[in-house]
Amino acid sequence: MIGKLKGTVDEIDEDHCIIDVHGVGYVAYCPARTLAALPGRGEAAVLFIETYVREDMIRLYGFATVLEREWFRLLQNNVQGVGAKVALAVLSTLSPSELANAIALRDIAMVARAPGVGKKVAERIVTELKSKAPAFAGDASGTIGFKQEIGEGVAPAPIADAISALTNLGYSRDMAANAVAAAMKAAGEDADAAKLIRLGLKELAR
Numbered sequence: 001m002i003g004k005l006k007g008t009v010d011e012i013d014e015d016h017c018i019i020d021v022h023g024v025g026y027v028a029y030c031p032a033r034t035l036a037a038l039p040g041r042g043e044a045a046v047l048f049i050e051t052y053v054r055e056d057m058i059r060l061y062g063f064a065t066v067l068e069r070e071w072f073r074l075l076q077n078n079v080q081g082v083g084a085k086v087a088l089a090v091l092s093t094l095s096p097s098e099l100a101n102a103i104a105l106r107d108i109a110m111v112a113r114a115p116g117v118g119k120k121v122a123e124r125i126v127t128e129l130k131s132k133a134p135a136f137a138g139d140a141s142g143t144i145g146f147k148q149e150i151g152e153g154v155a156p157a158p159i160a161d162a163i164s165a166l167t168n169l170g171y172s173r174d175m176a177a178n179a180v181a182a183a184m185k186a187a188g189e190d191a192d193a194a195k196l197i198r199l200g201l202k203e204l205a206r
Contacts, residue, residue: 001051009038009045028062032092037064067096079128089114101174103129162196179203
């Protein structure tokens with residue numbers, strides 16, 4: 001099984017690329033975000049690979065990071081109705097951290113932005129992966145866990161009130177959650193809503 005390709009870019013197409021490894025061209029199907037981040041033709045590139053072997057074909061899927069590949073696996077292995085095509089569409093639209101944020105905040109509309117992902121599939125993704133998002137959020141796992149409390153309506157009242165106030169001022173729910181998470185680190189868990197809002201606004205103004 002192929003787990004990684006290290007070579008030079010030979011071709012970049014709409015949904016795949018060809019990586020030349022010592023004269024052998026490997027076709028890898030990739031999320032649009034991965035393809036957009038590849039260097040120019042003839043330049044060095046590394047892709048982390050998920051290999052699918054079937055009776056009638058062998059197909060390689062390529063990703064810029066190991067975390068991106070893990071989300072590709074996670075989406076298909078844990079969500080009914082999500083195959084490789086839908087998983088690629090989701091990862092073409094959202095980065096791993098954005099996807100983890102959307103799941104933690106139960107932001108179905110954000111996940112549904114991916115082409116071919118309707119509201120029902122997006123809702124399944126958010127529901128089935130809510131317990132797994134922190135483990136696959138990269139460096140933001142602590143903040144993601146905090147956001148899950150917000151998304152599930154179990155966060156303390158001052159936190160929920162601060163989030164609500166910031167979103168009413170026009171900030172996105174994700175931006176507001178990030179700002180309040182940073183405010184809590186500075187103010188402590190006993191801070192009231194007014195203090196969290198004030199410190200959150202300072203974070204957003206940076």
